[in-house]
Structure formats: structure tokens, C-alpha cells
Amino acid sequence: MTDQVQVEDFDSIERNTPAELSAKELHNKRFQPRANYQNTSKTPKRLQTSKPPKNSVKIKPIKTPVHFKWALFLTIFCFFLVGPCWALYKTIQLRRMIQRQENDAADRLSHKITTVLVVSTILGIFAWVAILFCTVGLLLTGELLATEAI
Template sequence: MAEPPENFDSLSQSSPVQLSAKQLHTKRFHSHSHSDQKRKPPLREQVSKTPKNAVKLKPSTIPVHFTWALVLTISCFFLIGPIWVLYKTIQLRRMIERQELDAAARLSHKITTVLTILTVLGAFAWVAILFCTVGLILTGVLLQKKLI
């Protein structure tokens, strides 16, 4: 059967093109996707809060304070405290070598507290000795000149 020639005046129309539902869906969203992406503002970066039970990282270095203890042993009159601290710094180094970091951190904090107290007491003792010495010298000079 021969098909009639097509002309613009004829009312004959060929059957419409069949599209599957999948093709229709991709065609519909593909045409709008380029224009929608241009108009949408960029998404904000999401920032999450740290959980309440989060573990805080501990510092990787634990101060040993050996030099401070040695200087205090040499310059302080209270020898029991600085010698004890020197012994504890040796224990602290062994703990760090054995990776006992929690116990080492506690011992380091204890050593810091003892050294601070001993430094204050040592400074007070040196100042007291200085004032007493200066007072005795001045008293001796004043007594020699018979001003007192």
C-alpha cells in the first residue's frame, strides 16, 4: 500500500513517537537541571558539635623537671624535698619509657607542685638570710661607731 505524499495541506499525521516512562523522566529532569543548578545557592558546610562524652587528647610530652630539681637541690636549704624530687624524676623517666603515660602525667603534676612550693620557700629563706645578714652588718657597723 502506498502512502500518500506529504504536503502541508493534508491532515494526515504520522503516529506520535512513543517514549517510555524512564526516558520521559530523564528528559524532563535533564532539561531543568542545568537552569536549577545555576540559581541554587551553595549548600552551607555542616558543622557538628563534639559529643559530651568525647575523649580529650592528652599532650604528647610530659615535663620531667630534672633541671629545676637539680638547681633547687644545689641552692636550697631544704634538702629533703629537692632530693625526693630528683628521685621522682628518675622514676618519671622510667614510666615514660614503659609508656605508663597516665601515671607519668600524675607524677609530673605532683613534682611540679612540690617544686613550686620548694621554690617559694627557698626564695623566702634566701631573702630572710639576706636581710638578717645585712641587718647584722649594719648593727655591727653602728656598734663600732658607737651610734647604738
């Protein structure tokens, strides 16, 4: 028995590989659902969000307080009119600065207005309390003198 070996051309050789050569077919085969796998709905994964670094600074929109109502209230009810009138005038300038986008100067002026209004408020409260005690004292003294208790 003689063995005859067939010599084939290089082009005619067939090769059966275990995997397809196309990347698209590999992808489709890899992600096909398996027959024994049941298609149950899974809860969707939540989006991953990254946390800001610990040393990061939160930028807030710049909003400069004007304090117009506070200055107007103190101008009407306070005995020390110089501070509240000045603050009332400066609130008008402050609004113009905000319209012209002069943010740094507007912040500084707003801080000055706040300081003047706080001092004027404290002095106004002190004056109103003093007037209240003087009035009550005079009324009591008048009543005591009328009854000749003093």
C-alpha cells in the same frame, strides 16, 4: 454515514505520555538549565559541620610533665637539699615510666614531684629572704656600731 471503528492490536497502540518513562531521562530533563535562566556563578555553599554535644568531653593527648629543670635548679640554689634531690632522682624514674607507657603511675608520680618542688620552692624563697634580711641587718648593725650610734 456509518462510522467505522478500527480495531487495533494491543501492541500497536501508541501512547504519548507527557513524561519520559526512563528515570535517567527524567533526571536529565529536570536538572537541565532553563533557557531564560542566566548562568551566573553563585557563591559555593559552605560545608555543613555539626557541633559536638554540650556534654561531650574533649580528649587531649596525655603529656606528663617531667620537671627535671625545676628540680635541678632547686638542687643547685636551695638550702633544703632533701626535697630537690629526691625530685631529681624521681624525674629519672618518671622518664622510664613514660618510655614503658605506664601513664597512670607516671601521672601520679609527676603530681608528687610537683608537690615536693612547690614546697621546696616556698621554703627556699623563705630561706633566701631570711638570709638577705639577716645580712642587711648585720651590715646595718655593724655600721651603726662602728659609728657608735647604738
